[in-house]
Structures are given as structure tokens and as C-alpha cells.
Amino acid sequence: MFALEVEALKKVYPNFTLDGISFAVEAGQIAGLIGRNGAGKSTTLKSIMRLISSEGTVKVFGKDFSENEGAVKELIGYVGGGFRFYPNKTLSAIANAVAEFYPHWDKEAFTRYCDAYALVLTKKVRELSEGMKIKFSLALALSHGAKLLLLDEPTSGLDPLSREDFCDTLLSLKKQGVTVLFSTHITSDLMRVADQILYLSDGKLLADEPLETLTKRYRLKLFASLSEANAARAIGVKEVKDGFEGLITSSEGREATLDEIMIHLEWTRRQNESAH
Amino acid sequence: MKALIKKEFSLCLHPTVFLFLTFAALVFVPNYPYEVIFFFSGLSVFFLSLAARENGDLEFTCSLPVKKRDVPLARIMVAFTFQCALLAFTAVCIVIKQSAFPEAMLVNLAGNSANLAFCGFGALVLGAFNLTFFPLHYREPKKVGVPFAISMAVQFVLIGLLILIRHFPFAAPLASPDPENSGVKFTVLFAGLTLYCVMTVLAAWLSMKKFEKVDL
Numbered sequence: 001m002f003a004l005e006v007e008a009l010k011k012v013y014p015n016f017t018l019d020g021i022s023f024a025v026e027a028g029q030i031a032g033l034i035g036r037n038g039a040g041k042s043t044t045l046k047s048i049m050r051l052i053s054s055e056g057t058v059k060v061f062g063k064d065f066s067e068n069e070g071a072v073k074e075l076i077g078y079v080g081g082g083f084r085f086y087p088n089k090t091l092s093a094i095a096n097a098v099a100e101f102y103p104h105w106d107k108e109a110f111t112r113y114c115d116a117y118a119l120v121l122t123k124k125v126r127e128l129s130e131g132m133k134i135k136f137s138l139a140l141a142l143s144h145g146a147k148l149l150l151l152d153e154p155t156s157g158l159d160p161l162s163r164e165d166f167c168d169t170l171l172s173l174k175k176q177g178v179t180v181l182f183s184t185h186i187t188s189d190l191m192r193v194a195d196q197i198l199y200l201s202d203g204k205l206l207a208d209e210p211l212e213t214l215t216k217r218y219r220l221k222l223f224a225s226l227s228e229a230n231a232a233r234a235i236g237v238k239e240v241k242d243g244f245e246g247l248i249t250s251s252e253g254r255e256a257t258l259d260e261i262m263i264h265l266e267w268t269r270r271q272n273e274s275a276h
Numbered sequence: 277m278k279a280l281i282k283k284e285f286s287l288c289l290h291p292t293v294f295l296f297l298t299f300a301a302l303v304f305v306p307n308y309p310y311e312v313i314f315f316f317s318g319l320s321v322f323f324l325s326l327a328a329r330e331n332g333d334l335e336f337t338c339s340l341p342v343k344k345r346d347v348p349l350a351r352i353m354v355a356f357t358f359q360c361a362l363l364a365f366t367a368v369c370i371v372i373k374q375s376a377f378p379e380a381m382l383v384n385l386a387g388n389s390a391n392l393a394f395c396g397f398g399a400l401v402l403g404a405f406n407l408t409f410f411p412l413h414y415r416e417p418k419k420v421g422v423p424f425a426i427s428m429a430v431q432f433v434l435i436g437l438l439i440l441i442r443h444f445p446f447a448a449p450l451a452s453p454d455p456e457n458s459g460v461k462f463t464v465l466f467a468g469l470t471l472y473c474v475m476t477v478l479a480a481w482l483s484m485k486k487f488e489k490v491d492l
Binding site: 046049050051052053069070071073074078080084085086087089093094096097098100101102 | 278279282283286287331332333335336338339340341342343344488489490491492
């Protein structure tokens with residue numbers, strides 16, 4: 001069963017178009033939405049949440065989002081970057097207000113998450129560091145029994161240890177059957193937790209496949225010259241310190257990281273665009 | 277809707293919303309354009325919307341399990357509640373004034389006298405504010421100042437017209453202390469309240485429709 005089905009999602013801005021992307025995330029899976037800054041990751045997540053008006057359909061556990069907006073949002077925990085809301089309110093005041101919206105709000109779970117993240121409920125939002133704000137968002141999202149978490153760059157303000165804790169939390173949530181779609185440009189986090197990779201580039205979905213398939217498909221090879229790289233049909237060839245580097249689909253070279261795959265695919269796209 | 281309104285009270289309300297309710301007592305000031313009491317009510321909605329914008333309230337609220345179109349409705353319902361409270365306080369102050377002040381002090385030389393009909397005028401001013409401010413604000417929620425400036429202009433023109441009316445002979449009964457000319461005053465009050473409700477419902481409908489298309 002799919003936790004999230006997105007069909008022909010399109011949003012047109014004067015200088016950017018989210019180009020009718022479609023994808024699905026299976027229930028209980030962790031999907032990573034990657035892409036460079038401005039690729040359309042936040043636009044995709046905001047379109048799913050209907051925070052921006054866009055074309056296309058979104059289904060959550062089979063329910064059409066636009067027809068069942070309130071009920072569908074109850075199943076979702078959304079974290080849109082850091083918590084930049086109500087800076088002069090205390091965490092407890094915000095949590096109390098949020099709790100009213102969820103019939104399945106778990107006060108004990110909220111206290112547990114706050115303890116785990118060392119969140120002091122009497123503190124005001126403005127007194128929190130960026131990392132703590134993200135932890136507060138997560139505590140809110142996780143305390144109402146969300147079945148699908150949509151997280152927009154949740155780890156970008158976190159220190160390495162907190163990111164590690166965050167990844168552990170995601171893995172434990174996965175064990176409980178929670179589905180996660182999170183955008184990030186810190187691909188090392190994805191290598192640790194993601195089952196599926198959605199790679200966005202300039203509003204287009206360039207890849208939608210299991211992490212393992214994607215990382216196994218490409219290997220990275222260093223070439224002495226550009227002609228050698230072209231002869232090997234290397235993808236996204238770019239000049240590096242010791243020669244030219246590109247992705248290849250044969251067994252030569254070394255295993256490519258997600259970062260490297262992203263960089264070279266992006267390079268190919270740019271080359272194709274400039275050729276046109 | 278209940279949770280949304282509770283959230284408006286716990287996270288959004290600006291202190292001026294309560295402060296400007298006390299301005300109903302301005303009816304005790306002799307020879308004063310009492311209609312400005314209702315302008316201050318608009319000012320409190322402006323501060324409320326401004327604070328909400330600075331707090332990222334709309335984006336946060338829309339991520340909660342609510343229909344996007346219900347978000348403006350909740351705020352308008354809160355404003356409606358406070359406006360009704362202001363009208364009620366003003367009416368109470370008018371009753372106290374009429375029973376405690378000498379009759380010579382009940383006629384207002386600077387505007388309409390504080391009586392039953394005046395509450396109808398006040399309701400009309402509040403309705404005009406709602407109908408201009410909310411749809412303009414929810415069409416582009418990042419803008420609060422421009423919708424307020426426009427609604428303020430509309431309010432002042434309306435207040436000016438209402439003050440002008442009192443100088444026409446046919447409006448003379450409206451300046452008299454209560455309970456004189458109760459029939460015509462009740463008619464004005466009823467018409468004012470009806471128009472206020474119609475304009476507020478229309479404001480809510482337009483705001484909800486426009487807000488659905490907004491990108492947060």
C-alpha cells in the first residue's frame with residue numbers, strides 16, 4: 001500500500017516550474033527528496049500540504065488530499081524547516097494549542113520526546129537554537145500519531161550528533177510503520193536511513209528508485225583525458241585535480257556516493273541545457 | 277473550528293484587542309465624534325493580523341489538520357466576537373450615560389449623539405471595515421498595511437457621511453436622547469446590524485475563496 005501518491009504535481013512560478021512530477025512512497029518506507037537549492041524540494045512538500053496552490057493530485061493512504069483535507073492532515077506530521085513561528089510564546093503554550101487539533105494527541109509521548117531532545121517547555125521559541133527548534137517541530141509532529149512524516153530539510157540546522165539522533169529516531173519510527181518523506185541536501189543522512197531516493201533537478205524528477213539500485217547503477221571513474229572519458233561514455237564528465245571524473249555504468253572505477261551521483265547527473269543536465 | 281478559535285485566543289490575540297474594547301467609554305466624552313470608537317476596533321484587527329504575519333501564523337495553522345479555507349473564517353469569527361462585544365459595551369455605556377448625565381449633555385455637537393441609532397451606525401462602520409480589510413488581506417496575506425489603509429479610508433468616508441447626515445432636517449430625530457423617537461432609532465439600529473452581518477458574511481466568503489489560492 002502506498003502512504004503517499006503524487007500525480008502530475010505542477011506549480012508555475014515566473015522563474016521556476018515544478019514540472020508535473022509523479023511519484024509514490026510505500027507505507028513504512030523512508031524516502032529522501034534530494035536536489036540542489038532551488039530544485040523544487042520545498043515547493044513539492046508545500047504543494048503536497050496545499051500550503052501553495054498547485055495542479056495535480058495527492059493521495060495519502062488512498063485518501064484524496066483535496067477532498068479530505070482535515071482528515072488527511074491528521075495523518076501527517078509536517079516539519080517545514082526550523083520552527084520560526086510565535087517566537088515570544090512558550091513551547092508549552094504552542095504544544096497546548098496544537099494538541100487541540102489532534103484527537104490522538106499523546107501527551108506522554110510529547111513529554112518523552114521533549115525529555116529526549118532536552119527541550120524545556122517553559123522556554124520561549126526565540127530562546128531556542130536552530131537545532132532545538134527543529135527538535136521541537138519533530139516532537140510536535142511525532143506526538144499526534146502521524147502515519148506519514150513530511151520533513152523539509154529537517155537536519156540542516158543540526159550538529160552531527162543530533163543528526164545521528166534524528167536518523168535513529170527515523171529508523172525507530174520506521175519500525176513502528178511510520179512513512180517518512182524528507183528533503184535534504186545532506187546525503188550522508190540518506191545513505192544511513194533512506195529506502196527510496198527522489199532526485200529533483202530544476203523542477204523535474206530525474207530519479208525515483210530504491211537507494212541501493214541508484215548507488216549500484218553508477219560507479220565513479222577517473223580518466224586521464226576528456227577523450228578517454230567520452231570514449232567510455234562517462235556521464236557528467238567534469239574536470240578535477242588529477243584529470244576528468246565521470247559516472248559509468250560498468251563495474252570499473254569505485255563505488256559512487258549519493259553526493260557524487262547527484263553532482264554528475266546535475267552536471268549532465270546543465271551540459272544538455274547549454275547544448276540546446 | 278473550535279480548535280482554530282482556541283488557537284486564535286491562545287497564540288494570536290494582540291493586547292490591543294482588549295484595550296480598544298474599553299474605548300466604548302469614549303461616549304462619556306462630551307461633544308466628540310463617537311464613531312471613531314469603531315475605527316479603533318479596526319486598528320486592533322490590524323495589530324492582530326500584523327502580529328499573526330510576523331509570527332508566521334498562517335503557514336503554521338495551515339499545516340495543522342484544518343481546511344485551508346477555514347483559517348480566515350476563524351479569524352473573522354474572532355473579530356466578529358470582539359466587534360459584537362464592542363457594540364454591547366458601547367450600548368451599556370450609552371445606557372449609563374443617558375441615565376446619569378443631564379439631558380443637555382446628551383446631544384453631541386461634534387457628531388451623532390450616543391443613542392440607539394448610533395449603535396446601528398457603529399455596526400455599519402464595522403461591517404464596512406470587515407468587507408474591505410479581510411478580503412484584501414487574505415488575497416495577499418503578506419500585506420496588512422495596504423488593506424488597512426484602504427479600509428481606514430472607507431471607514432473615515434463613511435464616518436464623515438454619517439456625521440453629515442445629522443445636519444439634514446430629516447435626521448433630526450436621530451440626535452435626540454433615548455427613548456424619544458424610538459421607532460426610527462430601532463429601525464436604524466436594526467438596519468445597521470443587518471448590514472453588518474451581511475457585510476461580515478460576505479467578507480468571510482470572499483476571504484475564504486481568495487485564501488485557498490494563496491501561496492504560503
